[in-house]
Amino acid sequence: MKKGNLVVASALLLFGCSESNFICEEGFSKIEGQNGAIIISCENPEFEFSCDLKTYIHIDDNYSCTSFSEEKYSVIVTQKDDEQSENAVKEVQDKAQDVEEVEVTTVKSVQNKPVVPAPVELKTKKITCTIEDWDCGSWGNCNTGILRRDCLLKADCEVEDIFPETKKTCEVSEICHDSDWDCTEWTYCIKGARTRKCELKSTDCRVVKQIETEIQCSDFEAYLQKIYVDIEKRKTWLNEWDGVAKELSSKSANEIYAVTNPYRKKLSELNDIYNDIADGKATIALVGYRIDNFVFEMNSLENDVKDIVWVYPAK
DSSP states (O other): OOHHHHHHHHHHHHHTOEEEEEEOOBOOEEEEOSTTEEEEEETBTTEEEEEETTTOBBSSSSEEEEEEETTEEEEEEOOTTOHHHHHHHHHHHHHHTTSOOOOOOOOOOOOOOOOOOOOOOOOOOOOBOOGGGEEEOOOOOOBTTEEEOOEEEOSSOBOSSOOOOOEEEOOOOSBOOGGGEEEOOOOOOBTTEEEOOEEEOOSSSBOSSOOOOEEEOOHHHHHHHHHHHHHHHHHHHHHHHHHHHHHSOHHHHHHHHHHHHHHHHHHHHHHHHHHHHHTTSSOHHHHHHHHHHHHHHHHHHHHHHTTOOOOOOOO
């Protein structure tokens, strides 16, 4: 037995008081009342008493509280008219406050009641993608100094800052040749030059020298180009006057046709001469004078058509 219990027991023996333990099995209640008192009650067994928290003196009935903790309480049965006993108990209680308090075992009733588990909130753990969660294809060919590949995410995770490499620099050792380019045909000689457009169709070579897209024309090519441009311009002129003739009266139209028909014949002959020169069947030295004659005659016809009066048919 601890020291606190020994002191209280000695006082009880001296003054003829009895000590009892009140153990609540069911319906325990402890309420803090007014003036520093605490009201303790129980349904099974049924009892109720109040004690002063500072003095441990029972307030109304013939009891004095010596200790209480949770559901077990020790009280002393006393007489109110026995002043000496009350003083002795008070003295013992004052001393008991200076010693270690008795550890009281709590007795609780156990009832077979169904236990309902509390609902559990399921939380999905956040999974961050790693580099192993990606499925990447093989690297492609080196294209303009860059290697590329495609990557797909194969796992159910959250992508943050980790991505696989999808492109990297490369260096091609093979040099591009003319066969690695896709080019259009050379144009006719225009302003002393022939041109074409080219695109690199191979991605596995390194461009050291750009392919030619413009070359200078020779005097022969320049002369042919001059004839070609003149023929195309005269074709446009002829088509425009044929259109005008269709809108005019028959008299005015016949006057226009009288000019455009010989003009059309001479233009066709000039076109044949141009083709012979281009195909190497004739030389400029041999047919150059004929070209000059056709040009002169067609220029005269162009001036003649300007003098025709336009008469529109009556509506």
